[in-house]
Amino acid sequence: MKLGSITETLRLAFRNGKVKAGTAVLFFLLLLAAAGPVLTPYQPLKYTGEPSLPPSPRHPLGTNMFGYDVFSQTVYGLRSSILVGFLGGAIATLIGVLIGFVAGYKGGLVDEGLMVLTNILLVIPTLALLIVIAAYLPYRGIVVESVIIGLTSWPWTARAVRAQTLALRQRDFVLVARMSGESPLAIILGEIAPNMLSYIFMVFILQFGGAILNAVGLDFIGLGPTRGVSLGIILQQAVLWNAIQLGLWWWAIPPGLVIALLLTSLYMVNTGLDEVFNPRLRGD
Amino acid sequence: MALLRLEDVTKVFRTGLFGGQEIRAVEDVTMEVKEGEIVSLVGESGSGKTTIARMILRFYRPTKGRIYYKGRDVWRLRGDEVKWYYSEVQGIFQDPYSSFNPIHRVERILYKTLHHFHPSLGGRGVEERIREAIERVGLHPGDVLGKYPHQLSGGQLQRLSIARALLVEPSLIIADEPVSMLDASTRIDVLNIFADLRDKEGLSVLMIGHDILLANYVSDRVVVLYKGNIVEEGPAKPVFVNPLHPYTGMLLESIPRLDKKWEKRLEEKAEEEEYTAYRLKGCRFAPRCPAARKICFEAKPPTLKLEERSVACWIYSDYGEKS
Numbered sequence: 336m337k338l339g340s341i342t343e344t345l346r347l348a349f350r351n352g353k354v355k356a357g358t359a360v361l362f363f364l365l366l367l368a369a370a371g372p373v374l375t376p377y378q379p380l381k382y383t384g385e386p387s388l389p390p391s392p393r394h395p396l397g398t399n400m401f402g403y404d405v406f407s408q409t410v411y412g413l414r415s416s417i418l419v420g421f422l423g424g425a426i427a428t429l430i431g432v433l434i435g436f437v438a439g440y441k442g443g444l445v446d447e448g449l450m451v452l453t454n455i456l457l458v459i460p461t462l463a464l465l466i467v468i469a470a471y472l473p474y475r476g477i478v479v480e481s482v483i484i485g486l487t488s489w490p491w492t493a494r495a496v497r498a499q500t501l502a503l504r505q506r507d508f509v510l511v512a513r514m515s516g517e518s519p520l521a522i523i524l525g526e527i528a529p530n531m532l533s534y535i536f537m538v539f540i541l542q543f544g545g546a547i548l549n550a551v552g553l554d555f556i557g558l559g560p561t562r563g564v565s566l567g568i569i570l571q572q573a574v575l576w577n578a579i580q581l582g583l584w585w586w587a588i589p590p591g592l593v594i595a596l597l598l599t600s601l602y603m604v605n606t607g608l609d610e611v612f613n614p615r616l617r618g619d
Numbered sequence: 620m621a622l623l624r625l626e627d628v629t630k631v632f633r634t635g636l637f638g639g640q641e642i643r644a645v646e647d648v649t650m651e652v653k654e655g656e657i658v659s660l661v662g663e664s665g666s667g668k669t670t671i672a673r674m675i676l677r678f679y680r681p682t683k684g685r686i687y688y689k690g691r692d693v694w695r696l697r698g699d700e701v702k703w704y705y706s707e708v709q710g711i712f713q714d715p716y717s718s719f720n721p722i723h724r725v726e727r728i729l730y731k732t733l734h735h736f737h738p739s740l741g742g743r744g745v746e747e748r749i750r751e752a753i754e755r756v757g758l759h760p761g762d763v764l765g766k767y768p769h770q771l772s773g774g775q776l777q778r779l780s781i782a783r784a785l786l787v788e789p790s791l792i793i794a795d796e797p798v799s800m801l802d803a804s805t806r807i808d809v810l811n812i813f814a815d816l817r818d819k820e821g822l823s824v825l826m827i828g829h830d831i832l833l834a835n836y837v838s839d840r841v842v843v844l845y846k847g848n849i850v851e852e853g854p855a856k857p858v859f860v861n862p863l864h865p866y867t868g869m870l871l872e873s874i875p876r877l878d879k880k881w882e883k884r885l886e887e888k889a890e891e892e893e894y895t896a897y898r899l900k901g902c903r904f905a906p907r908c909p910a911a912r913k914i915c916f917e918a919k920p921p922t923l924k925l926e927e928r929s930v931a932c933w934i935y936s937d938y939g940e941k942s
Contacts, residue, residue, distance in 0.1 A: 506717055507712045507714060507717040507718045508717060508718055508719055508720040508728075510676070510678055510710070510712070511710075511712070511718050511719075511728060511780075511783070512720075512728065512731070513678075513705075514676065514705050514709055514710055514784075515705075515728055515731050515732040515735060515783070516702055516705060516706075516731070516732065516735030516736060517731060517735070525723075526720050529720075529722050529723075530720070530721075530722060
């Protein structure tokens, strides 16, 4: 895509209310994650004084039962959640798009083989598979978790991209490129992919949110990173130690809200962009 | 020897749930294109003419039959042979707007084509060749270079399509309805480009279209197709002046004339259900044919050779030699 059309698309995108609101929230959360260490003097996993303190100027979100500062935990957890979303989403998008392109463009046996693989992965309950894989790894970091999530969540993307590629490959300009001596790879990258850029971008946003949700799920059942902190782990701990029942609402609700906010903003950007790229969805 | 030869080429498309419906879009088509000759393949929509073009250009694989180019089976070419084939045979499509990728500048594909087929040209040579090709199709390089497809007219884009094909310096061009989306005033110009190249450089063209008048204007031979079957074939003039097959006659009758009020001469029956004709045992044109007899519905008409011409119709079953 040329620079002119990119700025034009951006201009159109930011006229859309959902895109504006979603991006604003997302930007705020990114900023919070980036500036977090500056905003709080406490390490997320260091004893800071008294346990179970309610929110106060010293501890904006209070402390938990171990005396950790919940605000710094949330901020550091947000960082790891965004990292998981980005890495896991990128891996899933990359694999899905690659397999979709190759299957859709090549057709025949290649297509059959790749689609069998895709469908097998599609019908295996992903969470169960994630649990099994995660349980086998004695040490798990954020990156490992992202890779596991990325490797298991590409099938829908692959199917959708394949369908789009199938439609595009019979277009005249693709046939012209074939007659012009272009290699299959050059045709996929030069003719087909640029026509799907907006779609791939939206897929990435969707995968980003999906990876975060998957990670929270894994963390929550205790199969998250073995070291470090994440939003899911905070929730897991909070539930494990009966935070709500004991009245420590500040331990569970703010991190949960941050997750909800993050996913909602991604969802809003996604549906907003959908309206931008597909004028028929616009309400006016 | 013929430059291009189709032998009993058949293409079956399957439709419906689980591919239960069969449509023989092209059936046992045998035809030739000789060197330095423009052949028109004429037929209405659904006659299989675009399917034939796409089989020749290696986009659809024939269900049955062979396509030979310079004696080599087009569908058995591998690797570099495919590139050789495209350096000899090029195609032009009907819709100029969809022939160019909307997100790229139009000249991109011209540069790519030149890069792949004439890699030895230097930067200067490339620029020169592209300007030359653009001027050859009657455009000014300044008007079209650097533009996106949506900034150009259909006529300009179709000329650019032709310019791209010519950059390869092919021996054969498969032109699938190259003028049907152009203004009447520019059609003749585009056809003249082909005629000119045939006369000066011995280019062969297989021109596909539904307009028998335009076919007659530019071509040496005409092949008339109905629902995937060749019904008549021969030198353009005789076919035009004295059509043998009732369908060719009908095509000619349907040309509007300036000097005459419209009146139906032949008792013309509207087409019935779209796919029924494909399932007929006999002649596919029989349901619409004014001269249809009992046998027309029961058996395929034999193809009869009458001097340079051939026709597939039961009317002539008593004459000529069977092929």
